[in-house]
Amino acid sequence: MDYVTLSNGVKVPQLGFGVFQIPPQNTKKAVEDAISAGYRHFDTAQAYYNESDVGQAIADSGIPREEFFITTKIWHSHHSYEDAKKACEESLEKLQTDYIDLYLIHQNIGDVFATWRAFEELYEEGKVKAIGVSNFTPARFTNLALNSKITPMVNQIEVNPFYQQDGIEEFYKKFDTKVEAWGPLAEGRDNIFKNPLLSKIAEYHDKSVAQVILRWLTQRGIIVFPKSVKVERMEENFNIFDFELTDGEMKEIKSLQTNEPIANIDTPEFVEMISNFK
Template identity: 40%
Template sequence: MESVTLNNGVQMPLEGFGVFQVPDPAQCEQAVLDYLDLYLIHQPMGDYIGAYRAMEEAYEEGILRAVGVCNFYPARLADFCETVDVMPAVNQVELHPFFQQEDALALMKEYGVHPEAWGPFAEGKHGIFTHPVLTKIGEKYGKSAAQTALRWNVQRGVTVIPKSVHKDRMEQNLDIWDFSLSSEDMAEIAKLDIGHSEIIDHSDPALAKMLHSRKIHD
């Protein structure tokens, strides 16, 4: 492996600028570097603007090589990008064949924000690992349905972060760089979009209440 990207973040900042501080990487247990490559705000909730100001300072000081956000859907991302000084390098959102978010990708491109997919396997919904469309396309290239789903996102310009604790699956997830899906393949997968998440609804007030009720940070 030629390089590793060190990524960290804050789940939901309850304290803003002047109080919230980015943890010093050099003081972290098992620290090997005095900086982090990428630091993310995981939810547009709490005092995320104030926390991002602190992240901008850490970025200017070289503690953070890049700053970004997660789960910022189009209206929130546009407002955020028009407000901050340092444009977020990354927006990590749910992106998979059943929730494709083409409008969100277009807006990220407009602001120069790179899309990163959490849940690229849709948490197993719709039988993604054996889905007939993905399986049939993958068979043409000697690839699995999972590899086909990852390759589809990559060809859309999306970074994928699939989760697995199994070595063989990790290796399969990395083995997606020796083939390309045709335009016809991409069009077939585009038909799988249902247009909404079945994992989490970030517009649901109950989610905000739940997150505010949790003690996430000491």
């Protein structure tokens, strides 16, 4: 496993497992399978309604807590100083742990500044080992970073071959903030697993298209946590550190950019839609 070191020295396994859209009743089994496949980094959220199931699978594994890296996120309906503190306590309880490795503001909606003040205190109290945000555009990220005591250590954003966020690693370097990719496999859209260019590169390396995509992201220094409920895909996605894409292949993949995101976060329609989802 490769690791990415955050600005405060916390080490994040660069490859994890995401549990978005896994129904709560299936999450414990999926996390157990992922643990068996070797995953120790799990990405969940208050809004996924499966934190308890992630926590139960980890507790039942018999593996020491410190071997895991757990990320969860606060939903915007809890965006205030007091509610953020309460939401963190609830997540700690559901996850059956006394600390969260990485706590994120899930969406840039509502009073993110009051929420961030609470996050800074939770971090100083040691209840969370690292803090960050998700779905912040560079401009909104800059606003929060320049007006806070602690700069967010992570921004979790959509990055995949169709929405590449070219140059984003360089942009966040000046804040010493690490990028995490959600939807790394584009959630399977646009027939991505059959894409001719990715298939050609995969064949050359005797790997799958999913492995090529995950390798392309990790070679950019980005943290990934693909989701799958299928054991063979979990194993496949975990097995990406024994090959390397050439500079030429990294450049070729740039041609797949369509600039069409799964979630167009910088639009009034998106803000309205998310605001109504409480």
